[in-house]
Amino acid sequence: MIKLQNIQKVYRTSTVETLALNSINLDVAKGEFLSIMGPSGCGKSTLLNIMGLLDNPSGGTINIADQTIDKFSDKQLAQFRNSKLGFIFQSYHLINDLQVLDNVELPLLYRDSTAKERKALASEALEKVGLSNRMKHFPTQLSGGQRQRVAIARAIVGNPSIILADEPTGNLDSAMGNEVMDILINLNRNEGTTIVMVTHDENMAHKTHRLVRLFDGSQVQ
Amino acid sequence: MIKHIFKMIWNKKKQNSLLIVEILLSFMVIFGVFSYGLNAYSNYATPMGINYKQVWAISYNHTLDTKSADSVTMVYENLLNNIKAMPQVIDAGYHSNNIPFSTNHMSGGLKYKDEVIYYINGYDVDQNFLKVTGATMASGRWYNKADAAQRGKIVVINQFLKEKMFGKEDAIGKTFGNAEGKDPVKIIGVVNSIKQEGDYQKLSYGRYNLHDTAAYKWMGKILVKVAPGSGADFEGKLYKLMANTLRKSNIEIEHLDNKLTAYNKFTVVPLIIMSIVAGFLIINVALGIFGVLWYNINKRRGEIGLRRAVGATGNGVSQQLVYEALVLTTLSLVVGTFFAVQFPLLHVFDLPAIVYVKAMLSAIVFIYLLVLVCSLYPGKQAAAVYPAVALHEE
Numbered sequence: 001m002i003k004l005q006n007i008q009k010v011y012r013t014s015t016v017e018t019l020a021l022n023s024i025n026l027d028v029a030k031g032e033f034l035s036i037m038g039p040s041g042c043g044k045s046t047l048l049n050i051m052g053l054l055d056n057p058s059g060g061t062i063n064i065a066d067q068t069i070d071k072f073s074d075k076q077l078a079q080f081r082n083s084k085l086g087f088i089f090q091s092y093h094l095i096n097d098l099q100v101l102d103n104v105e106l107p108l109l110y111r112d113s114t115a116k117e118r119k120a121l122a123s124e125a126l127e128k129v130g131l132s133n134r135m136k137h138f139p140t141q142l143s144g145g146q147r148q149r150v151a152i153a154r155a156i157v158g159n160p161s162i163i164l165a166d167e168p169t170g171n172l173d174s175a176m177g178n179e180v181m182d183i184l185i186n187l188n189r190n191e192g193t194t195i196v197m198v199t200h201d202e203n204m205a206h207k208t209h210r211l212v213r214l215f216d217g218s219q220v221q
Numbered sequence: 222m223i224k225h226i227f228k229m230i231w232n233k234k235k236q237n238s239l240l241i242v243e244i245l246l247s248f249m250v251i252f253g254v255f256s257y258g259l260n261a262y263s264n265y266a267t268p269m270g271i272n273y274k275q276v277w278a279i280s281y282n283h284t285l286d287t288k289s290a291d292s293v294t295m296v297y298e299n300l301l302n303n304i305k306a307m308p309q310v311i312d313a314g315y316h317s318n319n320i321p322f323s324t325n326h327m328s329g330g331l332k333y334k335d336e337v338i339y340y341i342n343g344y345d346v347d348q349n350f351l352k353v354t355g356a357t358m359a360s361g362r363w364y365n366k367a368d369a370a371q372r373g374k375i376v377v378i379n380q381f382l383k384e385k386m387f388g389k390e391d392a393i394g395k396t397f398g399n400a401e402g403k404d405p406v407k408i409i410g411v412v413n414s415i416k417q418e419g420d421y422q423k424l425s426y427g428r429y430n431l432h433d434t435a436a437y438k439w440m441g442k443i444l445v446k447v448a449p450g451s452g453a454d455f456e457g458k459l460y461k462l463m464a465n466t467l468r469k470s471n472i473e474i475e476h477l478d479n480k481l482t483a484y485n486k487f488t489v490v491p492l493i494i495m496s497i498v499a500g501f502l503i504i505n506v507a508l509g510i511f512g513v514l515w516y517n518i519n520k521r522r523g524e525i526g527l528r529r530a531v532g533a534t535g536n537g538v539s540q541q542l543v544y545e546a547l548v549l550t551t552l553s554l555v556v557g558t559f560f561a562v563q564f565p566l567l568h569v570f571d572l573p574a575i576v577y578v579k580a581m582l583s584a585i586v587f588i589y590l591l592v593l594v595c596s597l598y599p600g601k602q603a604a605a606v607y608p609a610v611a612l613h614e615e
Binding site: 055 | 229528530535537612
């Protein structure tokens with residue numbers, strides 16, 4: 001599903017060159033739930049951003065869903081992210097000025113769909129995460145766990161084949177973290193969604209199919 | 222997407238209110254300046270009605286000692302003939318003190334049928350007025366020598382007054398009285414309107430009365446059409462003739478084109494001042510809008526990153542921010558237009574309604590362009606936001 005070959009990422013300033021990722025080779029199978037672990041600054045989020053086409057690698061090739069993403073234009077990248085990828089972030093990244101339902105509808109605004117279709121799909125996604133009774137609430141009126149569930153609903157509303165989660169339980173207590181993790185596991189199990197999750201939590205990582213460890217930009221496991 | 226933008230704006234109405242008020246105030250100021258400027262331009266585009274070049278105005282005051290009316294009349298008639306006899310003079314005629322481009326006014330009212338019209342400027346002139354000033358008749362005829370016997374019973378009005386009184390009907394032969402409806406006079410001619418108050422002022426109602434030959438002493442002015450090239454030498458001779466005839470009189474010779482230039486300053490100077498003030502205001506507003514949009518973009522970097530992540534292109538994000546600014550502008554302009562429409566409806570400042578409509582449309586276009594220009598660069602900056610970086614910042 002995702003094939004990374006010899007991925008490198010170098011951050012350059014006028015005086016310093018920092019190697020963030022060093023020759024990462026990684027295959028993620030369709031329907032796999034993969035977790036990435038490692039100490040802070042080891043390049044986990046950078047790797048996830050590269051997989052999510054939010055950042056460009058300095059070298060190497062990315063193949064996702066049988067498409068090589070080398071020379072995609074900005075428009076093609078946007079369309080690809082919209083149709084194939086779903087994102088979950090540690091800090092939720094909900095738009096506080098929009099109601100829950102509108103937040104979940106957001107990815108659908110960037111594809112051909114009617115308001116009615118958007119509402120139906122967003123309602124369905126919110127139902128899946130158990131928040132159908134919070135549609136008219138604003139994010140600030142929700143708990144951390146609820147906000148992350150809204151973010152999951154937003155990630156799945158467009159029915160993407162891959163979900164990339166950057167420390168989805170990082171801001172949550174263990175009970176809420178487990179709740180969120182259960183939703184992701186169910187998504188993976190029931191819908192066959194491929195999930196790549198960055199985490200610091202060994203317990204959460206062990207609930208996934210496979211664990212990849214990074215250290216100083218290199219894959220060590 | 223438009224519905225989404227409206228929703229965003231509505232849900233952030235508190236934060237947006239300052240920008241809405243700022244745009245609204247700018248619109249009102251621009252509307253004011255444009256109304257003033259367009260009105261001045263519209264007046265400027267109206268024909269002057271006279272050829273004021275090489276027309277000189279001689280001011281005098283009556284200093285003749287003689288008590289005999291006939292003698293006085295003879296002196297003034299001789300004076301005019303002597304002026305006309307000068308080789309550089311094309312024609313000359315007496316005029317009351319309110320000559321074109323002077324600040325003197327003599328106004329009254331008239332009654333036609335049941336309607337009383339006020340602010341009618343009355344001009345006392347002689348039969349030479351048309352030849353001296355180059356004014357033209359719209360219909361009917363100007364005064365001739367034979368009309369002296371009917372003085373006070375016949376009148377020439379200007380086209381502006383004719384349109385007010387009769388619309389498209391013919392005015393010749395119709396009569397009207399003074400404001401009380403008394404002393405009826407018959408209209409014998411309609412003269413094309415003259416912009417008495419300079420290039421930029423509106424036309425006013427006018428009636429031209431044949432002056433009383435027994436009362437030259439009240440006239441005060443002689444208008445003289447001189448040949449091209451007449452200069453200071455001739456002016457000196459003219460002055461000498463006047464001074465010799467009307468001893469002890471205060472004689473002053475002015476050129477109508479100089480008087481026009483001076484009079485025009487009454488409009489041009491305030492317009493320049495208003496334009497400078499408005500110019501600074503526009504710069505302030507532009508910087509304000511630019512600053513607010515820039516601030517919004519910096520505040521919304523996380524949101525911009527998120528939108529990029531879920532499928533927006535860089536240009537899409539840029540467009541969305543520009544659209545948001547334009548929607549906010551539209552909200553301001555809806556309120557602004559409501560206030561602006563009151564000006565023609567309530568006849569504020571008594572400008573023609575069409576001037577307000579044109580000013581309103583121009584101000585709307587101007588504000589949209591201003592906001593568009595001010596939002597393009599911040600929008601471009603938003604497009605350049607790197608999603609991975611923006612999402613990491615929050």
